[in-house]
Amino acid sequence: MNYRASVGKEQYSFVDLKEVLAKASPRRSADELAQIAAKSESERVAAKKVLADIPLRDFLRFPIIPGEEDDVTRLILDQHELAAFAPVASLTVGEFRDWLLSPSVQNDTLSALRRGLIPEMVAAVSKLMRNQDLVAVARKCEVITRFRNTIGLKGRLSVRLQPNHPTDHLQGIAASMLDGLLLGAGDAVIGVNPATDHPKNVRGILEFIEQVRLRYQIPTQSCVLSHVTTQIQLMREGAPVDLVFQSIGGTEGTNRSFGISLPMLREAREMALELKRFTLGSQVMYFETGQGSALSANAHHGVDAQTIEARAYAVAREFDPFLVNTVVGFIGPEYLYDGKQIIRAGLEDHFCGKLLGLPMGCDVCYTNHAEADGNDMDLLLLALGAAGCTYIMGVPGSDDIMLGYQSTGFHDALFLRNTLGLKPAPEFEQWLIQMGIFKTGTDLTEDKNPLLLDFFKNEASS
Amino acid sequence: MIWDELRKITQARVGLQRSGHALSTKALLELEESHALARDSIGAEWDSLPLELALAQKKIPYLSLQSAVEGSRRTYLQRPDLGRKLQRESRSILESLKLEGQKPRMGVCVSNGLSSFSVQRHSLPLVLGIAEGARKLGIDLAPVFLVPNGRVALGDEIGQLASLQWMVMLIGERPGLSSADSLGIYLTYEPRIGRTDAERNCISNVRPPDGLGYSQALSRLFYLIAQAQKIGATGVILKDESSETPQLPE
Known part of the structure; x- marks a missing residue:
């Protein structure tokens, strides 16, 4: 196939779909590092013009990574439902953008379409969208999941409480947990990234969170983000595993580099389901993703970082997850150079995840070697809030002292909830009010001694 | 108050x-102050002159190379x-440098990596400690390689060109908000192009007084060297049992 377009007086041609996708991508250091990015703005817009005229069904006919080489491609094609695809089957990528933005297309239409779309179609259309389009379409989608509470309802924003500590010191973790709970964080999950993956250590943290959750009857779920094989072992040994976590990628090779396979994830999910630790719904998986992981694993097949990222969402949705988030600015400037690139990638990932039916959250974050700061994160945070992002992270003062990067702080979540009128998950909102922490869905009581703090103080002194 | x-x-x-x-x-403002320190540490060019002068004074040979x-x-x-490759001229310099000697050779490479502050502050005492330790073990030391803007794997190419048996890379780590000057030590046995990170051992967060101290870091390094010598390899197959209470090698 030969794809051509002219821009100004220049003619540009592209050999295949994956070249068009890569060159139509907004400028991004990951694609430049992989040497697949457009070499000029003219070439980029030529690729976008070509992309706009490509029929959506071509992505089914010409898989960008051959199925013989990659089990994620096979999964993607197996997931596809022709009947669900019907409403958009005759559209080009450009027409699909117009269709998505039209007022007649709302949540019911989009949720019926989920299984008709494959990640490549969604990634393709995102490349023709402005940031505001990514917000406008994502906010139409409602993806609701349940474990011990209900996540993703319209007008709600949840927060993962992330009380990491560099040595997994339980009192240190407790201090950050208390801080977060007192500022209304923790409805998505109380999730710790352990400093070491030793099963005994992971179990210790799980049991500690479990104890706090039961003691204060917090309607939430916990997770210690260790390797899935560690969690499988721990479930076998009877540890209190609520959500099973794993980092995933959009190609077989990326997943192999993470030391996982699709059957392994299936096994983990089945085990977690059997534990029946949930009360409201049976979504038991938690996945994290991020643009660039396939490049790190040298398993990108010449496909751009954002399209591979969207393919990871096919892996995620296979296992009916409770939570999924992109860790957008975590790796650093070799993948996303600055605030502009991080903001763009965060909005793309959220949009693609939602369109594919995922309870998509975002770790709005940056490293110190990226050309970014808190001001950039504020803008991404606001845009994601407007886009109906399912959840964000909550870290004391936005400074994760274990992972060494800046995420969003409890205060950032308060700001966003308050500014956009977004409440916590309903069950958790009730709990916050009972504990004297929140007055209404978005306001702190400003009580210097909420009930919860009294409990903690009594525990500490007893 | 709680x-x-x-x-x-x-x-x-x-x-x-x-x-x-x-x-x-x-x-x-406290948050912004920490961020500013981290940012400046990353953005700063490495002024290696003080290190060169100190090495010259201690009569430790060094060689400046470019990535x-x-x-x-x-x-x-x-x-x-x-950052993982040498510039062409530096490669020729290393190739033409006929390193003599029969004994196991160790290379020490210092690079500012992601934090110039870190090597400016911490590299000299570590280099001196390594030279001292190597002398005791009878391991010949190659000239200390000073290479700005390098990555960890740069040591593999240097090790290959200079036929080294050991590479000890001292490199500035990615600054966290409360650690703008953290240094990492990477030990690679038979450093050759194509080694993966799974084939090295890392001692992270060297940053006295808040992080790991020099003597602790050096003890752990020589413990690892002793262990690696027994099995003829570094990396994940080498278990760092010393992790909590590092012991000096006997």
Whole structure:
């Protein structure tokens, strides 16, 4: 196939779909590092013009990574439902953008379409969208999941409480947990990234969170983000595993580099389901993703970082997850150079995840070697809030002292909830009010001694 | 107040003062101060002159080389592949340098990596300690390689060209908000192009007085060298049993 377009007086041609996708991508250091990015703005817009005229069904006919080489491609094609695809089957990528933005297309239409779309179609259309389009379409989608509470309802924003500590010191973790709970964080999950993956250590943290959750009857779920094989072992040994976590990628090779396979994830999910630790719904998986992981694993097949990222969402949705988030600015400037690139990638990932039916959250974050700061994160945070992002992270003062990067702080979540009128998950909102922490869905009581703090103080002194 | 107590058990920024829902001015400025220190450490070019003078004074030979990163720190940050390679001229210098000697040879490479502050502050005492330790073990030391804008794997190419048996890379680590000057030590047995990170051992967060001290770091390094010598390899197959209480090698 030969794809051509002219821009100004220049003619540009592209050999295949994956070249068009890569060159139509907004400028991004990951694609430049992989040497697949457009070499000029003219070439980029030529690729976008070509992309706009490509029929959506071509992505089914010409898989960008051959199925013989990659089990994620096979999964993607197996997931596809022709009947669900019907409403958009005759559209080009450009027409699909117009269709998505039209007022007649709302949540019911989009949720019926989920299984008709494959990640490549969604990634393709995102490349023709402005940031505001990514917000406008994502906010139409409602993806609701349940474990011990209900996540993703319209007008709600949840927060993962992330009380990491560099040595997994339980009192240190407790201090950050208390801080977060007192500022209304923790409805998505109380999730710790352990400093070491030793099963005994992971179990210790799980049991500690479990104890706090039961003691204060917090309607939430916990997770210690260790390797899935560690969690499988721990479930076998009877540890209190609520959500099973794993980092995933959009190609077989990326997943192999993470030391996982699709059957392994299936096994983990089945085990977690059997534990029946949930009360409201049976979504038991938690996945994290991020643009660039396939490049790190040298398993990108010449496909751009954002399209591979969207393919990871096919892996995620296979296992009916409770939570999924992109860790957008975590790796650093070799993948996303600055605030502009991080903001763009965060909005793309959220949009693609939602369109594919995922309870998509975002770790709005940056490293110190990226050309970014808190001001950039504020803008991404606001845009994601407007886009109906399912959840964000909550870290004391936005400074994760274990992972060494800046995420969003409890205060950032308060700001966003308050500014956009977004409440916590309903069950958790009730709990916050009972504990004297929140007055209404978005306001702190400003009580210097909420009930919860009294409990903690009594525990500490007893 | 409970937060004063809790701050003693964690460095996390818990219990910050609020203004409305936002951070108080004091808490905000503290955060910005930490970020500024980290940013400046990353952006700073490495002034290696003080290190060179000190090495010359101690009669420790050194050799300044260049990585393939030509130009700015921006290029360095965006092109990790270039930081893993030597510039052509530096390669020829190493190739023409006929390193003599029959005994196992060790190379020490110092690079500012992601934090110039870190090597400016911590590399000299470590290099001296390594030279001393190597002398005791009877391991010949190659000239200390000073290479700005390098990545860890740069040591593999240097090791290959100079036919080294050991490479000890001292490199500035990615600065966290509360650690702008952290240094990492990477030990690679038979450093050759194509080694993966799974084939090295790392001693991270060398940063006295807040992080690991020099003598602790050196003890752990020589413990690892002794263990690696037994099995003829470094990396994940080498279990660092010394992790909690590093012991000096006998």
